[in-house]
Amino acid sequence: MNIRLDNLTVNFDDRFQLDEINWQLDDSQHWVITGANGSGKSALAAILAGAGEHVSGNLEGVPAKVGLVSFEAQAELIERERKKDDADIMDVISEGTPVHEILSEDGRNPELVNQLVTMFKLDTLVDRSFRKLSTGESRKVMLIRALASEPDLLILDEPFDGLDAHTLEMLQQYLATLVETVPMVLVLNRFDEFPDFITHIAYVDHGRLQHQIDRNNSDAYNELYKLLHLKTTDLAVPAADPENDIPRLDPTQPLVRLSSINITYDGHRIIDSLDWTIERNQHWQLSGPNGSGKTGLLSLITGDHPQCYVNDIFVFGFKRGSGESIWQIKQFIGYVSTALQWEYKVGTGLRNVIISGFYDSIGLYTKATDKQKQIADEWLALLGMTDRADTPFNKLSYGDQRLLLIARAMVKHPPLLILDEPCLGLDDMNRQLVLALIEKICAGSETSVLYVNHHPEDQIKGIDNYLALEKK
Template identity: 90%
Template sequence: MNIRLDNLTVNFDDRFQLEEINWQLDDSQHWVVTGANGSGKSALAAVLASAGENLSGSIDGIPAKVGLVSFEAQAELIEAELKKDDADIMDVIAEGTPVHEILNPGDSNQQLIDELVEKFQLQTLVDRAFRKLSTGESRKVMLIRALASEPDLLVLDEPFDGLDAHTLEMLQAYLATLVETVPMVMVLNRFDEFPDFITHIAYVDNGRLHHRIDRSDTKAYNELYQLLHLKTTDLAVPAADPETAIPTLDPTQPLVKLSSLNITYDGHRIIDSLDWTIERNQHWQLSGPNGSGKTGLLSIITGDHPQCYVNDIFVFGFKRGSGESIWQIKQFIGYVSTALQWEYKVGTGLRNVIISGFYDSIGLYTKATDRQKQIADEWLALLGMSDRADTPFNKLSYGDQRLLLIARAMVKHPPLLILDEPCLGLDDMNRQLVLALIEKICAGSETSVLYVNHHPEDKIKGIENYLALEKREPENS
């Protein structure tokens, strides 16, 4: 068996679409397809059983006999049985198809069916109507039916859901006996359910296959675990520390209001008459090419730009130039940039890196309170780094350092979190980790996020406001 999907786009009744899938599977591999709810992982598995309408690209090598177990296939079979209720002509009530007929549609190994029925402890149910089974019982029937068909490929979508502990253990052991003869593709949400014999992992998000990982690649496997943790965990953004709370802002006033903003360098106007307001709890994406003024605009907001005082600028309740200090402005801002990461070259442990955010310091030079330690540990749990609380920051990967610095910037729950090109220098996996954390922050806090990048199309769920700057060419003299 050698299945190949080349640039495949598949439509599922206009409800969902897989896009530009490239994937290759052979008979020596056993795959898990994983991703967040709604990502398309079940759709991708169903494609291997010839589901969906191919719009473009190609799929080759699908074997003649595919054993499929999924909630969708289970629901379709139950729906077909329920329709038999419409066959009550002449007062004949349809009893529905008995389980033993569902188990063997005519081409399965009856001896194997009998063995599996005993293993799944369904002996007393084989003569009952399939539609009268419980959800868990009908799930077992679907599993027996697929296994007994002696398939060339086994596609199992969440096969362990709804099974009692005994059945779960038995099924895992039975699947392990098929490893040498039947390639398997499983859809699973939980990493702790991955069977030991799984060789490869596919990660799906928003209808696209983003990662294909060899399980023996420990680094890639750990990064994928962390990404799935961020995408699916129920953990919320940790609360702020009431002892180091930022002063309360006037809720009726915007966070930032720029009126007819002009920024000029050497007689060349970079930004011309820009009006922009950032309201509380708004999330913005700021994009534009190099030289369009993104950095200058940020430094206007943070108070670091020399032209702050020749413009009409209102930030965090202050009219710039009214006697406020730069630190009065900065206390309301969390900031993450590549430059900050270059500066944060310390051996401080991860817990203390997060705690340093309470003090806006590089490194920690103040004794942390118990509450601050607790909050830092909650952030580490959210990031999937609880086991690395005392690991030196400078020993982390580049991507993990970026995650930690975002947590450090957020720990005081600033009204505005500025993320200046947070994905710069990151590979695709680490980029998705950072974007997943930003999504979590947008969904779970009162902090407004200002996400700065080059590409307006690189959207983040939860960010619905966009400002795209254009590069202004110097005027001819």
């Protein structure tokens, strides 16, 4: 078996589309497809079972006998049974098809069916109507149907969901006995459910196959673990420390209002008569080419630009030039940039890096409270870095440092979090890690996010306001 998907685009009833998939599977490989809910991982597996309308590209080498277990296939079987119920036409009550008939369809090996029925402890249910089974029992029937078909390719979409601990262990052990004879593709959310025999991992996001990883590549595997952890974990953005509360802002006023803003360098106007308002709980993406004024615009907001006082700027309740200090403004802002990362070259442990965000310091020079330590540990759990709480910051990878600095900027829950090109210098995997964390922050806090990048099309779920600057 050698399955090839070459630049394949597949449409699923105009509800979802997989785009430009390039993927190759051979009979010595066993794959897990993973990704967040709605990413397209189940759709990718379904392609191999014949689902979807091929829009463009090629699919070759799929064997004739494919065993499939999925919630969609289960729902189709249940719907088929419902259509058999002709009680509205005939004055009888339909009992539905018994389980043993469901399992004997399509010439399945009867000895193997009986063996699997016993393994799954369904002996007492084979005469019962399929429609009268519980969700977990009907799931077991689906598994037996697929396994007893003796397929050339086995596709299992979340096969362990709804199974008790004993059945789950039994199924994993049985699948391990098929490793030498049947290539498998499993769709799974949880890393801790990946069977030991899995050789490769495919990560799907927004309808695209983003990463293909050999499980033996430990570095790539660990990066993917962190990405999936951020995408799928139930952990929420940790709460702020009530003892380090930022002064309350007037809820009727915007966070930022810039009116007819001009920025000029050496007689050349970079920004000309720009009006921009950032309301509370709004998330913005600011984009534009080099030299379009992105950094200058940010520094007007943070108070670091020398032309602050010749412009009409209202930030966090202050009219610039009315006697406020720069620190009165900065207390309401969390800031992450490549320049900050260059400056943050200390050997402080990861927990203390996050705690330093309470004090806006590089390094920690104040004794942390128990509450601050607790919040920092919650952030480490969210990032999947609990086991590295005392690891020196300067020993981290470039991408992990960026994640820590975003957590540091967010730890005090500032009204405005400014992320100035946070993906600059990151490879694709680390870029997706950072974007996943930003999505988590947008969804789980009252902080307004201002995300700055070069590419307006590089959108983040939760950000629906856009300002694109042009180079003058």
